[in-house]
Amino acid sequence: MNRPLSERRSSGTGEKMEAATAELGPAATGGGVAPLGPRAAAVVPERLQRREAERQREAERRRQEKAAQAVQEEQSGFFAAAFSRERAAIEALLGPGPGQAAEEEEDAAGQPEALEEAAARLQGLQKLLTDSVRFLAPYEVRQAQEALSRLQGSLTAKRQQLQPKKRFAFRARRKEAESAPPPASAARLPAVSAPAGQLPAEGEGSGPPLCGFSRAEAQTLELGPSELLQRDVLLADLSDCRVLLRGNPNTLRVRDCRGCTVLCGPVSTSVLVDGCSDCLLVLACQQLRTHRTRDTRIYVQVTSRAMVEDCSGVRFAPYTWSYPGIEGDYESSGLDRGRNNWNLVDDFDWLARDEPSPNWSVIPEQDRITQWD
Structure with a gap:
């Protein structure tokens, strides 16, 4: 028998509500938390697992x-x-002890x-x-x-x-030295010591007097082993010069030079390059510091890490210069020929460790100079 339309509508509505209630579970009738459907039940644990894994990774980091x-x-x-x-x-x-000045001659043997x-x-x-x-x-x-x-x-x-x-040996050879022509006709620095109480500038030693060249243009300048041995060398204000330093200096400072080529034998301690541009430098040393320098190629053997600061366009390659007597100069310098950190450079203006500094680079092997004569 057909029921009235109002009853059928009421019955249909009730059946739909019962079906929705059955799907939602007890929460729909106030009986507690509703269970999730099968798809939702799979998504939520997976999301929680990802979140927990991310939390653990961050904590470990x-x-x-x-x-x-x-x-x-x-x-x-x-x-x-x-x-x-x-x-x-x-x-x-190294330092003098109490009373050493009075007993200097007695203690000299030790x-x-x-x-x-x-x-x-x-x-x-x-x-x-x-x-x-x-x-x-x-x-x-x-x-x-x-x-x-x-x-x-x-x-x-x-x-x-x-x-x-050595002083007497130098005096005995003075006439011979005076008769020989000097390597360069101009710009040679006199051997002078720093005034009493004045500390040496950065990159300059505190022992032997300075030697080197300054204020020269378009010249070839040379110093030999006897002139360089354990001396502090300064090259300053040179333009378009070629400088050959065959020997073993104690320190070397290259300051405010433009368009110059400098080839130097083993330096016992440090080399400081400051304020140079468009230069070609060939150096062997314990320490290399480069400041305010632009567009310069450096062929270097350095036993520590080189440092650059306020520089741009500086390029590095390994030291390749050789000359008669260089083995003896290496021996007197104390440098380890088997140790060369030429491509390990610290840039004080570039603190990002995961990206290379834009201020220095390595000279490609095919572009490196191997013959210097």
Whole structure:
């Protein structure tokens, strides 16, 4: 029998509500949390798992960063303590003790052994810095390198004091030296020491007097082994010059030079390049610092990491110059020929470690110079 239309509508509505209630579960009737459908039940745990995995990854990343920071601080602290301890020991070996001036002649026989010990410790100190530079701040590296330069200058000065015989040998050869023509007719720097109480400028040693060239243009300038041996060399205000330094300087400073080619034998300690442009430099040293320099190629052997600051267009390649007697110059310089960090450069103006600095680059192998004569 057919029911009235109103009953059928009411019955249809009730059936739909019952079906919706059955799907929603007890929550629809106040009986608690409704169970999720099969698809929703699969999506929610997966989303929670992803969120938990991301949380764990972030926590692990922060833990590793914190651990790395702690290790770096610990390493930096260990380096500072070890460096300070060794520096004090070297200074004690080099510096005059109480009453030494009055007993200088009596103690002179024992001083060479102390200087050799100081030289060995200084070499170890340089190695400590080279091995630690990867976790040190730039200012820590700079301070340590400047301390090493001062110590090396003091060591060289002490060695000069203990070799009075060289003065007589020089005097005996004076006539021969005066008869020989000078390598360059102009721009040679006189051998002068810094005034008393005045500290040497950055990159200059504190021991032997300066030698070198300044204010010259379009000249070929040369110095030989006897003139360079453990001397501090300054090249300043040169333009379009070719400079040949065959020998073993103590330090080298190249300042405000333009369009110059400088070929230098092994330098015992540091080389400072400052304010140069469009130059070609061939250098071997323990430390290389480059400031305010533009569009310059540097062929280098350096036993520590090179540093650049306020530079652009600086390009590096390994040292390839050779000349008769260079083996002896390497031996007197103390440089390790088997160690060359020519392509490890720290840019003080570029702190991003995951991106290369735009201020320096490597010279492609096919573009490198191999013949210098």
